[in-house]
Amino acid sequence: MDLFGHLKAYDYGEVHFKFDKATGMKAIVAIHDSRLGPALGGCRFIEYDKEEDAVVDALRLARGMTYKAALAGLAHGGGKSVIIRPKTHFDRVALFRAFGHFLEDLRGHYITAEDSGTGLEDMEVIRSVTKNVTGVDPAHGGSGDPSPFTALGVRRGIEACVKMKLGKSSLEGVHVAIQGVGHVGYYLCKELHAQGAKLSVADVDKLKSERAQREFGATVVPLESIFQTACDVLAPCALGSALNDATIPTIKAKIVAGAANNQLAEPRHGDDLHARGILYAPDYAINAGGLVNVAQEVKGYDAAVSRERTMKIYDTIWEIAERSEKLNSPTYKIADILVEEKLGAVGR
Ligand code: NAD
Numbered sequence: 630m631d632l633f634g635h636l637k638a639y640d641y642g643e644v645h646f647k648f649d650k651a652t653g654m655k656a657i658v659a660i661h662d663s664r665l666g667p668a669l670g671g672c673r674f675i676e677y678d679k680e681e682d683a684v685v686d687a688l689r690l691a692r693g694m695t696y697k698a699a700l701a702g703l704a705h706g707g708g709k710s711v712i713i714r715p716k717t718h719f720d721r722v723a724l725f726r727a728f729g730h731f732l733e734d735l736r737g738h739y740i741t742a743e744d745s746g747t748g749l750e751d752m753e754v755i756r757s758v759t760k761n762v763t764g765v766d767p768a769h770g771g772s773g774d775p776s777p778f779t780a781l782g783v784r785r786g787i788e789a790c791v792k793m794k795l796g797k798s799s800l801e802g803v804h805v806a807i808q809g810v811g812h813v814g815y816y817l818c819k820e821l822h823a824q825g826a827k828l829s830v831a832d833v834d835k836l837k838s839e840r841a842q843r844e845f846g847a848t849v850v851p852l853e854s855i856f857q858t859a860c861d862v863l864a865p866c867a868l869g870s871a872l873n874d875a876t877i878p879t880i881k882a883k884i885v886a887g888a889a890n891n892q893l894a895e896p897r898h899g900d901d902l903h904a905r906g907i908l909y910a911p912d913y914a915i916n917a918g919g920l921v922n923v924a925q926e927v928k929g930y931d932a933a934v935s936r937e938r939t940m941k942i943y944d945t946i947w948e949i950a951e952r953s954e955k956l957n958s959p960t961y962k963i964a965d966i967l968v969e970e971k972l973g974a975v976g977r
Contacts, residue, residue, distance in 0.1 A: 630681045639688040645735060649727040652720065654712060655680070656728055658739050659687035661707040662695040664975045667737055668708025669763070669924060670694035671744025672728070674751070676714045687711045690744075693890075693913060694920075699968045700945055701917035702938070703924050708739040714746060725751045729758030737761050742923050763926040772926050775919030778935055780816030782918025782942040783888050784824070786910045787862055789946040790884040793954070794908045795861060801825035806850065806858040806882065808832075809867025810841045813888040813916075817866060818845045831855035832867075856880055863887070870894040872909070877901045886910035886946075899961035903953070910946050911964040917942060 636642065642661040647654065660668040670691055677683040687709050695707025712728055732741060732755065743752060743764040749771070755762040756769065765771035787805065791797050805821050806829040807814050818828055818841045828847035831854075832838040841847040850858055856876045863882040865871040869891035877898060885892075885907055892912045893899050902909040918939040925935045949967065953960045 630684070632684070635685060635688055639692050641688065642691070644684070644688070645731075645739075647727075647731040647734075649731070652723045652727045653715060654724045654727040654731075655683075656710060656712045656731055657684055657687045658710045658731070658735060659684075659691040659708060660739050661688075661691040661709075662972065663706035663708075663738065664972055665699055665706050666704035667706065667761075667927075668694070668739045669698060669703070669705040669742065669920070669927070670707060670709040670739075671742045671764075672710040672712060672747050672751075673744045674712045674714050674746035676716060677711075680713065683711045683713050695972075696965070696968045697913040697917050697920055698924070699971045700914050700964060701921050701924075702941070702945075703921065705740075705924055705927075709744070710739065710741055721751070722754050725754040726758055729755040729762070732761045733759040735761070740927060763923045765926070767930075770926060770930050772922045772930050772932075772935065774812070775922050776812035777816045778918035778922035778939050779813045779888055779916055780820050780918070781936065782921070782939045783813070783817050783864065783866075783886065783915050784820035785940055785943040786915035786946040787821070787864070787884070787886045788824075789943045790886050790908050790910055790950060791862065793947065793950040794883050799824065802827060803862065804829065804858075804860040805862040805864055806830070806855055806860040807841075807847075807864045807866055807887070808855045808871060809865070809889070810837045810847075811866070814864075814866035815841065817864060817888065818847060822846070829855070829858050829860060858882070865889045865892050872898045872902065874898075877905065877907075880905070880907060882907065884908045884910070886915055887912075888916045890916065893961060896961060899959045903959035908950055908953075909960050911949065911961045914945050914949060914964050915942060 645658040691709035698705040804827040822845035862884040864887035873894035922935040
């Protein structure tokens with residue numbers, strides 16, 4: 630494995646490895662950038678075919694966290710960790726306790742949170758060993774489910790896009806088509822419905838789309854036609870790579886603004902959206918509400934502060950959209966430039 634080649638490719642940073650003899654735990658902590666503060670990001674616990682894949686996953690994801698935290702104005706850098714899930718029997722509590730000791734050795738340079746394969750109970754085990762963990766039980770100062778905050782931020786981002794592109798100061802009567810009404814999608818429907826928006830939804834899980842229909846009067850659209858819905862805003866809130874060669878030419882909305890991570894299948898798809906005159910709210914800028922919320926745990930959780938900070942996603946999206954228009958440059962490039970400016974301002 631060309632380890633330093635990977636580090637160079639992802640613009641690193643530092644990486645810590647730990648093999649715990651007693652439990653067999655194999656863990657990686659990738660700290661992409663800590664110029665703005667201690668790195669914050671989730672811990673993955675999934676199986677990998679090759680250990681190299683786990684390293685690359687951690688590197689890739691941590692870099693994204695630097696960008697998300699910086700743009701959200703958080704005093705945190707980007708980090709991510711992976712505990713390679715054993716393919717045979719293992720003692721989960723012992724593994725996560727060993728991971729907690731690993732974090733303690735890093736002395737607060739990296740603060741962990743939930744990610745794929747980990748949950749509140751794992752964070753509680755880590756908490757028994759170190760304070761460098763978020764996403765713990767609300768009874769212990771945790772911030773709870775991040776989805777309502779993510780949805781609030783997406784609603785604010787949609788408001789900024791609607792003002793910029795349609796000249797409307799309210800979402801009253803604005804038609805939003807949402808792909809995926811799971812955790813975030815559901816709360817987004819709630820937010821938008823409260824503002825008077827008209828909703829169309831599609832979800833592979835019929836029960837979820839029917840719930841949105843029942844509770845918020847949403848129109849249920851067949852899965853394959855949600856992108857072609859004649860609407861004002863398309864909100865991808867399901868999987869990554871939703872914006873690709875097949876979907877972009879069919880989009881009827883003037884705005885794409887949703888919660889899903891990694892919406893652009895490739896960066897060039899951001900250029901395609903721009904060329905079509907579609908205002909795209911960069912995913913890591915608009916979906917930062919959950920991270921903003923979890924970051925508050927580090928200082929002592931206060932939901933009101935989280936809410937206030939999440940509301941500011943409006944300003945971030947507005948700034949990106951305004952610069953994009955002025956410079957005739959795609960929004961995903963503008964968002965990256967804003968991050969580089971913030972990081973550049975603090976120097977090395
Ligand atoms: P979720 O799994 O609860 O919801 C996703 C929903 O999409 C599910 O209901 C699923 O059935 C549906 N879905 C999957 N494939 C679909 C398809 N092809 N067409 C229509 N629906 C489909 O996940 P979530 O927590 O709501 O997150 C949604 C997205 O937002 C993910 O990309 C996630 O990474 C991102 N995100 C979530 C948060 C958060 O706070 N949960 C924060 C930032 C980003």
